[in-house]
Amino acid sequence: MALISLISMTFIPLLIGFILLYGTFKKVPTYESFVEGGKEGIKIAFQIIPFLVGMLVAISIFRASGALEALMNWVRPFMQTIGIPAEIVPLLLIRPISGTAALGMTSDLIANYGPDSFIGRLASVLQGSTDTTFYVLTVYFGAVGIKKMGDALKVGLLADVAGIIAAIVVVVLIFGTK
Amino acid sequence: MVNYIWVIMTVAGIVFALFNGTMGEVNKAVFDGAKEAVTLCIGLISVLVFWLGMMRIAQESGLLDKLSKLFRPLVKRLFPEVPVHHPAMGYMLSNMISNMFGLGNAATPLGIKAMEELQKLNGGKDTASRSMVTFLAINTASITIVPTTVIAIRMTYHSAAPTEIVVPTIIATVLSAVSAVLIDRYFYYRKSRKG
Numbered sequence: 001m002a003l004i005s006l007i008s009m010t011f012i013p014l015l016i017g018f019i020l021l022y023g024t025f026k027k028v029p030t031y032e033s034f035v036e037g038g039k040e041g042i043k044i045a046f047q048i049i050p051f052l053v054g055m056l057v058a059i060s061i062f063r064a065s066g067a068l069e070a071l072m073n074w075v076r077p078f079m080q081t082i083g084i085p086a087e088i089v090p091l092l093l094i095r096p097i098s099g100t101a102a103l104g105m106t107s108d109l110i111a112n113y114g115p116d117s118f119i120g121r122l123a124s125v126l127q128g129s130t131d132t133t134f135y136v137l138t139v140y141f142g143a144v145g146i147k148k149m150g151d152a153l154k155v156g157l158l159a160d161v162a163g164i165i166a167a168i169v170v171v172v173l174i175f176g177t178k
Numbered sequence: 179m180v181n182y183i184w185v186i187m188t189v190a191g192i193v194f195a196l197f198n199g200t201m202g203e204v205n206k207a208v209f210d211g212a213k214e215a216v217t218l219c220i221g222l223i224s225v226l227v228f229w230l231g232m233m234r235i236a237q238e239s240g241l242l243d244k245l246s247k248l249f250r251p252l253v254k255r256l257f258p259e260v261p262v263h264h265p266a267m268g269y270m271l272s273n274m275i276s277n278m279f280g281l282g283n284a285a286t287p288l289g290i291k292a293m294e295e296l297q298k299l300n301g302g303k304d305t306a307s308r309s310m311v312t313f314l315a316i317n318t319a320s321i322t323i324v325p326t327t328v329i330a331i332r333m334t335y336h337s338a339a340p341t342e343i344v345v346p347t348i349i350a351t352v353l354s355a356v357s358a359v360l361i362d363r364y365f366y367y368r369k370s371r372k373g
Binding site: 012016019020022023025026028030033034035036037038039040041042044045046048049052053054055056057058059060061062063064065066067070096103106107110111114115116120121124125127128129130131132133136137139140141143144145146147148149150151152153154155156158159160162163166167170171174175 | 187194195198200207208210211218219225226230231232235237239240286287293294305310315319322325332334336338339343345349355357358
C-alpha cells in the first residue's frame with residue numbers, strides 16, 4: 001500500500017518535471033507553449049457546457065421524480081434471479097449515468113456493509129473498473145461538436161454490462177460470497 | 179439514439195412526477211442539474227488549461243511522438259483508419275495511460291485533444307467516425323491500474339486490506355475493455371456488411 005500511494009503521489013509531479021526538462025532540452029519555448037496550449041482549455045470548457053447541462057438536467061429530473069427508484073425496484077427481482085445481490089442494483093444502474101452519484105452510492109455501501117464484506121468488495125471493484133459512459137460520451141463528443149454518436153452509446157453501455165458481469169465473477173471467484 | 183434517451187429520461191421523469199406527487203423535486207432538479215453541469219465545466223477549466231498547456235510542450239518537444247512510437251504495433255490494429263504518424267495517436271495513448279493510473283483529470287483534456295484530431299480526420303462532419311467510437315468504447319471501459327478513489331474510501335472505512343481490490347479491479351477492467359473492443363468491432367462489421 002505504501003508503495004502504491006507513493007507511486008500515485010509522485011507520478012504527476014515527476015511527469016510535470018520530466019515534460020518541462022525534456023522540452024527545455026529540445027529547445028521548446030516552454031512557457032509560451034504552455035500558455036498557447038492552455039488557451040485551448042478555456043475554449044473547450046465553455047464549449048462543453050450546453051452538452052452537459054442538457055444531459056445533467058435530464059438525469060436529475062429522472063432521479064428526482066422517483067422514476068429511477070421505480071425502475072430499480074422493477075428490475076431488482078430479475079437481477080436477483082441471475083445472482084446479482086439486490087443491494088448493488090442501484091449502483092449498477094447509476095454507474096453509467098452519474099459519476100458523483102455512483103461514488104456516493106459506493107461510499108454508502110462500503111459504510112453500511114463494511115469494506116471487507118462481499119457487497120463492499122463488489123462495490124469497490126465495480127466503482128473502479130467502469131466509467132461514467134454518459135459523461136464520457138457527452139464531454140468528448142460535445143467538445144468536437146459531434147451530434148450523431150453512431151453506435152457509441154450502444155457499444156459503451158454493452159461494454160458496461162460486460163464489465164459488471166466481469167466484476168461480479170472475479171469478486172466471487174477471488175473472495176467468495178461472504 | 180441520444181435524442182431518444184434524452185427525451186425518454188426527461189419525459190418519463192415528468193410523467194412519473196405527475197402521478198407520484200414529486201413535481202416539487204422535479205422543479206428543483208431542473209435548476210440543480212443545470213447548475214451542477216456548469217459547476218463541473220468551471221471545475222474542468224483549471225485542469226484543462228494546465229494539462230493542455232503541458233501537453234503542448236510534450237507535443238512540440240516530440241515526446242508524444244516517442245510515446246506513440248512505443249505502442250504503435252498495438253494501437254495500429256485498434257485504429258486502422260488513423261495514419262500511424264498522426265498526432266491523434268499520441269493523444270489517444272496519453273489519454274489511455276493517464277486513465278490507467280487513475281489520473282482522470284489529466285486524462286480528460288488529452289481525450290478531448292484526441293477527439294479534436296480525430297475530428298480533423300473526420301473532415302469536420304457531425305457524425306462520429308469509426309475511430310471515435312472505438313476510442314470512446316475503450317474509454318468508457320476505463321482500464322484502471324490504481325483505483326485511487328476507491329482505495330481512499332476503503333481506508334476511510336477502516337478496511338483490513340484497502341488495496342486487496344486492486345488485482346480484481348485490474349482483471350475486471352481488462353475484461354471489460356476487451357469486450358468493449360469486441361463489441362465495437364461487431365457493430366462495425368455488421369454495419370459494413372449491410373453497406
